[in-house]
Amino acid sequence: YLGYFNTTCRCDVTLTITGGTFIKDSFDRIFNTLHPALIVISTLITAITLTILITFHVATVYYREKRSVKASAPRLSNLIFVGCYFLIIATIMHISQDSITDAGTAKQLCITNFWFTNIGCTLIFGTLLVKLWRLYCIFVRTFSSKERNLSDLMLFIYVTILCVVDLVLCIVWTSAF
Secondary structure, eight states, X not given: OTXXXXXXEEEEEEEEOTTSOEEEEEEEEEEEEEOHHHHHHHHHHHHHHHHHHHHHHHHHHHTTTSHHHHTTOHHXXXXXXXXXXXXXXXXHHHHHGGGXXXXXXXXXXXXXXXXXXXXXXXXXXXXXXXXXXXXXXXXXXXXXXXXXXXXXXXXXXXXXXXXXXXXXXXXXXXXXX
């Protein structure tokens, strides 16, 4: 494994069986941790990405009335930014996962990381999908003028439906644990 240190912890186990006999055994628990340099590099890249993301988000909100930004549907772009924030949070959780030694906490962090990653990807790619679908309806499909004008609200509803489907899948996956 590139960048991993393996440290072994010797754990002794004593089992009591009905009848008063004891069985002694032990096992090795191996902890895989990232090399500290990789943690620093990953944290730095995440911080730079977050700075760029916040800059673009503020610029999109500030210049939302400009023609070029207005053409890109800034309200839908905000959903893409929210999805990116979810993925940044998932990245931070993934980086900090190595410092967790408690099994219960690690399990909760793993599940939370899964949720943030899935919801973030659904928000990003679902929004891109409905924006492209609106362009397809405007330029390719021949509908009446009413069907060609898909409002941002309708596209929000479609993204919400995609997120609800993803939430149901996350609930089913989480209930398996």
